[in-house]
Amino acid sequence: MDVLQLDVSGRPQAWITTREAAVLYASDSIAWTIGEAACVLRGGTQRRSGLQSRIEVHPIVAVRGSVPSRAWRDIPALTNPKLFARDRGVCAYCGRRFSLDELTREHIVPTSRGGLDSWMNCITACRPCNGLKGNRLPQEMGLSLFYLPYVPSLHEDMILRGRRIVTDQMDFLLASVPRHSRLRG
Numbered sequence: 001m002d003v004l005q006l007d008v009s010g011r012p013q014a015w016i017t018t019r020e021a022a023v024l025y026a027s028d029s030i031a032w033t034i035g036e037a038a039c040v041l042r043g044g045t046q047r048r049s050g051l052q053s054r055i056e057v058h059p060i061v062a063v064r065g066s067v068p069s070r071a072w073r074d075i076p077a078l079t080n081p082k083l084f085a086r087d088r089g090v091c092a093y094c095g096r097r098f099s100l101d102e103l104t105r106e107h108i109v110p111t112s113r114g115g116l117d118s119w120m121n122c123i124t125a126c127r128p129c130n131g132l133k134g135n136r137l138p139q140e141m142g143l144s145l146f147y148l149p150y151v152p153s154l155h156e157d158m159i160l161r162g163r164r165i166v167t168d169q170m171d172f173l174l175a176s177v178p179r180h181s182r183l184r185g
Contacts, residue, residue: 033058035168
């Protein structure tokens, strides 16, 4: 299980491993947690007390102090897996759902014609539709979009990263996802 790391104000920072979270617990860097302990790590036995050390790792941890963010950007990095997840594996031209190996990143305005490689110019397309459109504009081919592109929010980006997200983490992230997000439906 990965742990969702927040700053002390509750803004998502990164997905970290259970081991990285344990280091934060051990160094007393955790300000607060959300959810029931999802993992218990056991250590050695203390000589004086005879008690075994243990750290209960929660699915969401807020870290004290200033944390250099690995996640906080104005615009999330665009990758094919995140693009395909944003668009739910649905081709924007034919409206059908496809498996990942049948999908491509499609530039609405082709890069050869000045289009940017950006969230607002990229959509998911199946290979046949992408090949049909080529380096033309959709209107030149009589194509229209089944949905519009958008830039994911920070909370959406944390979901789109393709982690195995437990219920507490998903509930926390979805609470701040815009109502119009495709990730809600």
